[in-house]
Amino acid sequence: MNPFERNPEKEKIKAGVKLMWPEGPSRRWSSIRCGEARLPYENGGFVGQYVCQGCQEPTVGVYRVISRGQVAILWLCAECAKMELAKFKPNKKSA
Numbered sequence: 001m002n003p004f005e006r007n008p009e010k011e012k013i014k015a016g017v018k019l020m021w022p023e024g025p026s027r028r029w030s031s032i033r034c035g036e037a038r039l040p041y042e043n044g045g046f047v048g049q050y051v052c053q054g055c056q057e058p059t060v061g062v063y064r065v066i067s068r069g070q071v072a073i074l075w076l077c078a079e080c081a082k083m084e085l086a087k088f089k090p091n092k093k094s095a
């Protein structure tokens with residue numbers, strides 16, 4: 001057995017992304033506890049970091065943004081929230 005090999009059973013576990021509730025934020029989620037999802041989730045499984053619904057990247061915190069383009073509520077990281085809000089500045093210059 002190769003001593004440098006990592007535990008293949010643990011390596012196989014990859015957290016997915018789960019919507020916490022309709023129109024709610026997304027978080028890493030796994031049915032089995034793993035590195036990416038460590039916190040027990042009340043509805044089953046384990047959750048980890050929030051995931052930005054814009055860039056799909058895990059993020060420390062998410063901001064609730066009402067996207068006027070899609071008329072939807074999005075939970076975005078700071079960068080995506082800034083971009084989303086900038087899209088709809090009222091001072092749009094059009095000739």
Ligand SMILES: [Zn+2]
Binds near residue numbers: 052056076079
């Ligand atoms: Zn983002």
